[in-house]
Amino acid sequence: MKNCCLTLFAALFTFLHVWAQVNEKTGKTYAIHIAKASGEITLDGKLDEPDWQRADMAKDFYQTLPNDQDYSRSKTEVRLTYDHQNLYLAAVCYDEMPGNYVIQSLKRDFSYPVTDAFVVFIDPFGNRTTGFSFAVSPLGVQREGLVEYGGSFGVTTSWDNRWFSAVQTETGKWTLEMAIPFKTLRYDEHLSEWNINFSRNDLKRIETSTWSPVPTQFNVASLAFCGKLLWDAPPRKAGGNVSLIPYARLGANRNYSADDKPQFEHPDVGLDAKIAVTSSLNLDLTVNPDFSQVEVDQQVTNLQRTNLFFPERRQFFIENSDLFQFGIDPMQPFFSRRIGLNVPILAGARLTGNINENWRMGLLSIQTEGQPDGRQSQNYSVAALQRKLFERSSATAFVINRQAFTNFKPDADDYNRVAGAELRYRSANNKWTADVLYHQSFTQYDEQTFSPKAIDRAGLVADIGYEDRNWFSFISLEHAGPDYIADVGFLQDLYQRNDQTNTIQAAPYLASFHYIGYKFYPKNMNVVRFFGPEYDGKVFYFYDFKNFDRWSTYKLFTYFKDNSIARLLINNYQTQLLFPTNITGRMDSLLQPGAYRYTEAGAEYEGAARNKLYGKLRAYYGGFYNGKKLTLSADATYRLQPFANLALNVAYNRIRFPQGFGNTRLMLVSPRIELTFTKSLFFTTFLQFNTQTQNFNINNRLQWRFAPMSDVFLVFTDNMNTEDFSQKDWGLVLKVNYWFTL
Numbered sequence: 034m035k036n037c038c039l040t041l042f043a044a045l046f047t048f049l050h051v052w053a054q055v056n057e058k059t060g061k062t063y064a065i066h067i068a069k070a071s072g073e074i075t076l077d078g079k080l081d082e083p084d085w086q087r088a089d090m091a092k093d094f095y096q097t098l099p100n101d102q103d104y105s106r107s108k109t110e111v112r113l114t115y116d117h118q119n120l121y122l123a124a125v126c127y128d129e130m131p132g133n134y135v136i137q138s139l140k141r142d143f144s145y146p147v148t149d150a151f152v153v154f155i156d157p158f159g160n161r162t163t164g165f166s167f168a169v170s171p172l173g174v175q176r177e178g179l180v181e182y183g184g185s186f187g188v189t190t191s192w193d194n195r196w197f198s199a200v201q202t203e204t205g206k207w208t209l210e211m212a213i214p215f216k217t218l219r220y221d222e223h224l225s226e227w228n229i230n231f232s233r234n235d236l237k238r239i240e241t242s243t244w245s246p247v248p249t250q251f252n253v254a255s256l257a258f259c260g261k262l263l264w265d266a267p268p269r270k271a272g273g274n275v276s277l278i279p280y281a282r283l284g285a286n287r288n289y290s291a292d293d294k295p296q297f298e299h300p301d302v303g304l305d306a307k308i309a310v311t312s313s314l315n316l317d318l319t320v321n322p323d324f325s326q327v328e329v330d331q332q333v334t335n336l337q338r339t340n341l342f343f344p345e346r347r348q349f350f351i352e353n354s355d356l357f358q359f360g361i362d363p364m365q366p367f368f369s370r371r372i373g374l375n376v377p378i379l380a381g382a383r384l385t386g387n388i389n390e391n392w393r394m395g396l397l398s399i400q401t402e403g404q405p406d407g408r409q410s411q412n413y414s415v416a417a418l419q420r421k422l423f424e425r426s427s428a429t430a431f432v433i434n435r436q437a438f439t440n441f442k443p444d445a446d447d448y449n450r451v452a453g454a455e456l457r458y459r460s461a462n463n464k465w466t467a468d469v470l471y472h473q474s475f476t477q478y479d480e481q482t483f484s485p486k487a488i489d490r491a492g493l494v495a496d497i498g499y500e501d502r503n504w505f506s507f508i509s510l511e512h513a514g515p516d517y518i519a520d521v522g523f524l525q526d527l528y529q530r531n532d533q534t535n536t537i538q539a540a541p542y543l544a545s546f547h548y549i550g551y552k553f554y555p556k557n558m559n560v561v562r563f564f565g566p567e568y569d570g571k572v573f574y575f576y577d578f579k580n581f582d583r584w585s586t587y588k589l590f591t592y593f594k595d596n597s598i599a600r601l602l603i604n605n606y607q608t609q610l611l612f613p614t615n616i617t618g619r620m621d622s623l624l625q626p627g628a629y630r631y632t633e634a635g636a637e638y639e640g641a642a643r644n645k646l647y648g649k650l651r652a653y654y655g656g657f658y659n660g661k662k663l664t665l666s667a668d669a670t671y672r673l674q675p676f677a678n679l680a681l682n683v684a685y686n687r688i689r690f691p692q693g694f695g696n697t698r699l700m701l702v703s704p705r706i707e708l709t710f711t712k713s714l715f716f717t718t719f720l721q722f723n724t725q726t727q728n729f730n731i732n733n734r735l736q737w738r739f740a741p742m743s744d745v746f747l748v749f750t751d752n753m754n755t756e757d758f759s760q761k762d763w764g765l766v767l768k769v770n771y772w773f774t775l
Contacts, residue, residue, distance in 0.1 A: 058095065058101065058246045058248075059095065059246060063091075063244065063245040063259075063260030063261065064260055064261040064262075064263055065089050065090075065091045065111075065113065065229070065260065065261070065262060065263070066089040066263045066265070067088075067089070067113045067114060067115060067262060067263065067264055067265065068087070068088070068089075068114060068265045069114065069115055069116065069265060069266070070082075070084040070114040070115065070116050070121065071083070071084060072084055073116075074114065074116070074119075074121050074210070074212070076197055076198065076199040076210045076212055077199050077201070077210070078199040078200050078201030078208050078209055078210050079201055079208070080112075080123050080125070080208060080210070084114050085112055085114070085123055088112035088113060088114050088123075089112065089113070090110055090111065090112055091110070091111040091112075091231060091244045091260075092108070092109065092110045092111070092244075093105075093244075094107075094108075094109050094231070094233060094242035094243060094244050095242060095243060095244075095245075095246040096240060096241070096242050097232075097241045097242060097243055097246070097247045097248075097249055097253050098239075098240065098241040098249060098562075098596070099239060099240070099249075099558060099562050099594050099596075100249060100558055100562070101246065101247070101248050101249040101502075105233070105240060105242035106238060106240060107126070107127065107128070107129075107233060107235040107238055107240055107242065108127040109124060109125070109126050109127065109151070109231070109233045109242070109244075110124065110125045111123070111124045111153075111231050111244065112124075113262070115268060117269070118214060118215065118216075118271075119212040119213060119214050119215065120212075120213045120214075120215065120218070120268075121210065121211065121212055121213075122153055122167075122210070122211040122213070123208070123209065123210050123211075124151050124208070124209050124231070125206055125208050126151055126171075126206060126207050126208070126209070126233060126235075127205060127206045128171075128205060128206055128207060128235070128237075129205055130235075130237050130238055132237050133237075133674075134149040134170070134171045134172070134237070135147070135148060135149050135236035135237065135643050135674070136148055136149065136170055136171070136172055136174075136672075136674045136675040137672065137674070137675075137678065138174070138672075138674070138675055138676070138677075138678055138707060138709040139172065139174055139675050139676065139709035139710075139711060139712045139715075140174070140707070140709045140712075140715050141174065141175050141176065141712075141738075142175075142176050142177070142178070142190040142193075143168075143170060143174055143176050144642075145168065145176070145187075145188070145234060146234075146596070146642050147236075147642040147643070147672075148170050148174075148234065148236075149170060149171055149234055149235060149236050149237070150168050150169065150170045150171075150176070150233075150234045151168065151169060151209060151231070151232070151233055151234075152166060152167065152168035152176070152231070152232045152233075152234075152253075153166070153167050153168070153211070153229065153230070153231050153232075154166050154180055154184065154229065154230045154231075154232070154254055154256065154259065155167075155218070155227065155228075155229055155262075156180070156227060156228035156229070156256050156259055157218060157219065157220035157221065157224070157227050157313075158220070158221060158224070158227075158313070158387050158390050159224065159226060159227060159228050159390055160390065160421050160425070161183060161228060161256040161257055161259065161424060161425045162181075162182070162183045162256065162421075162425055162427065162459070163179070163180060163181055163256075163353075163355065163393075164179075164180040164184070164228070164256055165177070165178075165179060165180065165218060166178045166179070166180055166188045166254060167196060167211060167213060169198045169200060169209050169211065170200075171200060171202055171207045172200070172202075172675055172712075173198065173199065173200040173209075173712065174675075174712060175196070175198055176190060177190070177192065177193065177194060177196060178190040178191075178192055179192045179351070179352065179353075179354075180254050180256060181354070181355040182355060183255060183256050183257060183425060183459055183463070184252055184254035184255040184256045184257075185251070185252060185255060185463075186252070187252050187254050188254050189351065189354070191345070191346055191348065191351045192348075192351045192352055193348060193742060194217045194742070195214060195216075195217055195276075195741050195742050195772065195774065196211065196212065196213045196214060196217055197211070197212040197741075198210060198211045198212070214271070215268060215271035215312070216271045216272075216274040216276075216309065216774065219309075219312065219313045219314075219315060219386050219387065220268065220312055220313055221267075221312065221313050221387065221389060221390055222267055222268060222269055222270045222312045223267055224267055224390065225263070225264045225266065225267045226261055226262070226263055226264070227261070227262040227264070228256060228259035228260070228261065228262065229259055229260060229261070229262040230243055230244055230245045230247075230256075230258065230259040230260060231243065231244040232244075232247075232253045232254075236642075236643040237643075239594060239595055239596070239643065241253060243258070244260060245258050245259055245260035246258065248463075248501075248502060249502070250500055250501065250502055250505070250552075251463055251500075255463055256425075257425060257459070257461065257462065257463040258463070270311070270312045271309065271312055273775060274308070274309030274312075275306065275307070275308050275309070275774070275775040276306065276307040276308075276772060276773065276774050276775070277304065277305075277306050277772075277773040277775065278304070278305040278306070278307075278742075278770055278771065278772050278773070279302065279303070279304045279305075279770065279771060279773075280302065280303050280304070280305075280323060280768060280769060280770035280771075281300065281301070281302050281768070281769050281770075282300070282301040282302070282303075282323050282325065282766060282767070282768045282769075283298070283300055283301075283766070283767045283768075284297075284298040284301075284325070284764065284765060284766045284767070285297045285298060285764070285765045286298065286762065286763065286764040286765070287762060287763050287764075288761075288762045289759075289760050289761055289762060290761065290762075301321065301323060302321070303319070303320055303321035303322055303323055304318075304319070304320045304321070305317070305318065305319050305320075305322065305348075305349060306318040306319075310384065310386075311386075313386045313387040313388070313389075314384065314385070314386040314387070314388070314394075315352065315353070315384070315385060315386050316382065316383070316384050317349060317352065317381075317382065317383040317384075317385070318380075318381070318382050319349050319378070319380060319381045319382075320379075320380045321377075321378075321379065321380070322347075322349055322373075322378050322381070323768065324346075324347045324373075325746075325748060325766040325768060326734070326736075326744075326746040326748055326766070326768055327346045327347055328346065328717070328719070328732070328734065329719060329721075329730065329732045329750070330343045331682075331703065331721075332701060332703070332721050332723050332726070332730075333684070333701070334684050334686055334699050334701050334723075334725055335618075335725065336616060336617065336657075336686070338529045338530055338610070338614060338616070339525045339526065339528065339529065339530075340523075340525060340528075342362070342363075342523060342525065343370065345368075345369050345370050347369075349381065349383070350369040350383075352383075352385060353383075353385035353386060353393075353395060354369070356385055356393060356394075356395030356417050356419065357369065357395055357397060357415055357417060359417075359429070359431055359433075359453060359455060359470070359472070360455075360470055360472065360492070360494065360522075361468065361470070361494055361496070361509070362525075363523070363524065363525035363526050364492055364494060364511060364513060364522075364524055364525075364526075364527075365519075365522050365523045365524070366433055366451040366453065366472050366474075366492065366519040366521070366522040366524075367415060367431075367433050367451075367519070367521055367522055368521065368522050368523035370523075371413075371520070371521045371522070371523075372399055372401070372413050372521070373399075373401060376401045376402060376404055376408060376411075377401065377402045378399055378400070378401055378402075379400045379401065379402050379410075380399070380400055381397070381398065381399035381400070382396075382397070382398055382399075383395070383396065383397045384396040384397075385397075390421070391420060391421045392418070392419070392420055392421070393418075393419040393421075394417065394418050394419070395415065395416070395417040395419075396414075396415070396416050396417075397413070397414060397415040397416075398412065398413070398414040398415075399412070399413045399414075400412050401413075403438070409437040409438060409439060409444065409447065410437070410438040410439075410441075411435060411436065411437055411438070412434075412435070412436045412438060413434070413435055413521055414433075414434045414436075415431065415432070415433050415434070416431065416432050417429060417430070417431040418430050418431075422456075422458075423458075423461075424461045425459040425460070425461060425463075426456075426457060426458045426459050427456075427457050428454070428455070428456050428457075429454070429455045429457070430452075430453070430454050430455075431452065431453055431454075431455075432450065432451070432452045433450065433451045433452075433519070433521055433522075434448070434449075434450045435448060435449045435450070435520045435521050436448045445477075446477045447477070448476070448477060449474065449475070449476045449518055449519070449520040449521070450474065450475040450476070451472055451473065451474045451475070451492075451519050451521075451522070452472070452473055452475070453470065453471055453472035453473065453492075454470075454471055455468065455469070455470045455471075456468065456469045456470075463500075464499060464500055464501050465497075465498070465499055466496075466497070466498040466499075466507075467496065467497040467498070468494060468495065468496050468497075468509075469494070469495050470492075470493065470494040470495075471491070471492070471493050472491065472492035472493070472517070472519075473490050473491055473492075474490045474492070474516065474517050474518045474519060475490065476490075476516075476518050489514030489515055489516055489517070489541070490514055490516045490517050490518070491512065491513075491514045491517060492512065492513050492514070492517045492519075493510075493511070493512040494509060494510070494511050494512075495509065495510045496508065496509030496510070497509075502552070502554075503551055503552050503553075503554075504549075504550075504551055504552075505548075505549070505550050505551075505552075506547075506548065506549040506550070507546075507547065507548050507549075508545065508546070508547040509545065509546045509547070510543075510544070510545055511526075511542070511543070511544045511545075511546070512542070512543045512544075513526070513527045513541050513542055514541050514576075515539055515541040515576055517541070526540075526542060526544065526573065527539060527540060527541065527542070528540060529610075529611055529612060529614075530612065530614060530615075531611075531612035531613065531614075532612070532613055532614050532615040532623055533612065533613035533623060534612075538611075538612060540575055540576075540611055541575065541576040542573055542574060542575050542576065543574045543576075543578075544571060544572065544573040544574065545571065545572050546570075546571045547569075547570055547571070548567065548568060548569040548570070549567070549568055550565060550566060550567030550568065550588075550590075551565045551566060551567075552564070552565045553565050558594055559594065560593060560594055561591060561592070561593055561594065562592045562593060562594055563591075563592050564589075564590060564591040564592065565589075565590060566587070566588065566589055566590075567586075567587075567588040567589075567590060568585070568586070568587055568588070569585070569586040569588070570583070570584065570585040570586070571583065571584055575609065575611065580609045580611070580628070581607070581609060582606075582607060582608055582609050583606070583607040584604065584605065584606045584607070584608075585604070585605045586602055586603070586604050586605075587602060587603045587605075588600055588601070588602045589601045589602075593641075595641040595643065595644075596641045596642065596643070597638070597639060597640050597641040598637075598638070598639040599636075599637070599638050599639075600636065600637040600638075601634075601635075601636055602634070602635050602636075602637070603632065603633070603634050603635075604632065604633050604634075604635065604653075604655070605632045606629075606630065606631050606632070606656075607628055607629070607630045608628070608629045608630075608631075608658065609627070609628050609629075610624055610625070610626050610627060610629065611626055612626060613625055613626065616658060617686075617688055617697045617699065617725070618725055618726075619695070619697045619699070619725070620690065620694055620695050620697065621693065621694055621695035622693050622694050622695070624658055624659070624694070629658040629659060630656075631655065631656025631657055631658060632655050632656055633653050633654060633655025633656060633657070633662065634653070634654060634655055635651065635652060635653035635654070635664075636651070636652050637649070637650070637651045637652075638650045638651075645671060645672045645673075645674070646669065646670070646671045646672075647669075647670055648667060648668045648669035648670055649666075649667070649668040650666075650667050651664070651665070651666045651667075652664070652665050657688060658690075659690060659691055659694070660688060660689050660690035660691065660694070661688070661689045662686060662687070662688045662689075663685075663686070663687045663688075664684075664685070664686050665683075665684075665685045666682075666683060666684040666685070667681075667682070667683050668680070668681075668682045669681050669682075675709065676708065676709055676710065677706070677707065677708050677709070678705075678706075678707040679705075679706055679707075680704065680705040680706075680707070681702075681703070681704050681705070682701070682702070682703040682704075682705075683700075683701070683702050683703075684699075684700070684701040685698070685699070685700055685701075686698070686699040686700075698724070699724055699725045700722070700723075700724045701721070701722070701723050701724070701725070702720075702721075702722040703719070703720065703721045703722070704719075704720050705717070705718070705719045705720070706718045712738075713737060713738040713739065714736070714737050714738075715735070715736045716733075716734070716735050716736075717732075717733070717734045718731070718732070718733045718734075719731075719732045719733075719734075720732075722755060723755065724755050727754055727755050727756065728752055728753070728754070728755060728761070729752070729753040729754070729755050729758065730750070730751070730752050731749075731750065731751040731752075731753075732748070732749075732750050733748065733749040733750075734746065734747075734748050735747040735748075740771065740772070741772065742772035743770060743771040743772050744768075744769070744770055745767075745768070745769050746766070746767070746768045746769075747765075747766070747767050748764075748765070748766045748768070749763070749764070749765050749766075750763060750764045750765075751763040
């Protein structure tokens with residue numbers, strides 16, 4: 034079966050590569066020349082240097098939203114130049130429509146869909162799969178991030194680095210200048226041709242546009258549609274490029290279940306370092322890292338049999354993180370949030386980046402500290418090598434290793450390894466995608482538990498997708514064997530809870546996930562951009578091929594001109610419980626193993642983020658296992674721009690089971706207040722009242738950015754019981770970090 038799948042998809046990759054055609058909407062070639070500046074560029078937003086007047090200009094932006102059939106009505110002009118230290122960019126954003134700009138806040142890394150802004154996407158290697166993004170709002174607020182997976186999912190703003198900008202606002206336009214240090218970028222100093230694109234968000238006019246046209250069905254960050262940046266000479270290596278980020282930390286905490294006195298923690302220090310081995314390879318080092326300033330995860334009510342996925346937020350793991358993201362949801366053999374889970378990290382190193390325009394590599398090794406309760410010290414190491422294929426495709430080989438240590442020596446019987454190869458195809462026009470992924474795990478097995486004759490350690494995925502202006506579709510096949518063990522992964526569907534024995538047990542499977550939909554575009558788009566039907570489904574066979582899960586969703590969707598969305602849907606389920614299960618966590622009796630069939634109907638509405646008051650409303654009602662469930666939820670945000678965002682999330686679930694199982698009401702209330710006093714002083718308070726976990730969490734976070742990429746954080750966290758508000762624990766942290774560039 035495995036050989037057949039690999040052969041089939043290899044043939045399919047070849048066919049799609051030959052078939053794919055580039056679709057140029059305007060029939061134009063998009064290229065802009067960049068010449069070295071003869072004088073000094075002063076960042077003041079005025080564009081009065083002679084080099085700006087001589088620079089090549091990118092203009093005549095094309096609409097992406099609300100439609101992609103015409104040139105932008107909001108005019109934008111872009112120029113570029115450079116010197117030995119920086120890449121400079123200047124843009125004039127004409128604004129003829131009266132009214133205030135739409136501004137989310139003064140805080141760095143604003144949300145692009147909620148803010149008027151200008152953004153540049155840079156692909157220094159010409160591979161159209163990875164790159165950098167830098168954006169600025171009319172009030173001069175910065176946003177930077179990494180473009181991964183070709184930009185299909187937008188920009189990862191968790192990445193932070195140093196760059197500079199200035200903005201001037203006047204009647205009828207706003208003007209900006211950027212200086213992006215070559216030390217901030219990763220690039221090949223031998224290449225004289227990069228990929229680049231520019232985008233402008235004008236929410237007053239309800240318009241998003243790009244210089245090189247991006248079809249409306251794709252994200253504006255998509256690198257498949259970049260134009261060319263043509264250098265008069267390849268930019269030289271940035272020279273010595275070492276950044277040191279030391280931190281100091283003070284803390285106190287109190288655990289009311291353990292004792293009744295506050296505990297003052299010993300002062301702590303640590304160090305992060307970023308070292309450019311070459312202009313395209315970066316070495317990240319960390320010693321005694323601390324992530325206490327990272328914002329808490331937003332909780333959700335969990336009515337699934339499996340764990341929930343929360344994204345990585347820790348800065349050390351972010352840059353080039355796509356090199357370590359193997360598999361696809363929900364089968365990921367490496368998930369960095371498994372590392373340092375309730376145990377300290379002693380030190381770590383990551384070497385990542387491009388060897389040249391065709392090869393990328395990633396090496397990672399992290400050591401955690403053993404604990405007095407018996408948890409052993411662990412080493413987590415990953416090696417990945419990626420080869421570019423065709424224009425936007427790749428082949429990757431990787432090895433993941435978890436190794437336990439006892440008294441500083443490897444424990445020969447306590448390890449887990451996963452090795453694999455992945456082939457990913459992306460057509461030049463971004464319409465076709467296809468993947469073939471094969472993983473194999475290696476673990477010291479207990480012969481009384483596993484039969485060596487029946488061991489199946491394989492994880493296998495094969496998928497294909499297509500999307501154009503009207504059609505979107507996808508189908509995948511997934512297989513996880515009973516002995517496919519990835520201790521450092523997130524394998525959501527492979528494990529289920531057995532609430533009778535209070536254990537998590539493996540549930541190997543063969544599954545097919547699929548969806549298909551169609552978009553209708555009205556001739557008059559004054560109200561509706563497009564609408565249509567969609568079908569999603571999954572069939573999930575357990576290893577005996579007798580029991581299976583199945584769900585199907587039938588949707589009708591409407592996208593309005595102002596970017597608000599309405600949906601009607603029907604969900605149909607067959608859920609197979611393999612073990613006695615407490616679905617809600619608050620049941621009187623466990624649901625017994627067996628097949629449960631039920632249906633629910635729902636409606637959803639998402640308001641336009643350009644409005645000062647916007648949010649999401651959802652309502653569902655129908656069957657739920659052997660009972661009934663009503664779900665109501667609302668997310669609302671009110672923007673007191675640019676100084677405050679007031680948000681409230683409410684989720685209510687009323688579940689009624691037959692007699693003997695009990696009725697349940699679950700409430701999750703999450704108010705959030707975000708204040709941005711200046712572009713360097715921020716305060717956030719985030720409350721989460723969750724009756725399912727019986728926890729009321731308060732997280733207060735004050736941040737002062739006193740120098741570029743250098744901060745003071747004061748964080749207070751408090752946890753209480755939801756029933757009587759008795760305190761469980763609290764923690765207070767003061768942390769200072771400073772960014773040195775050598």
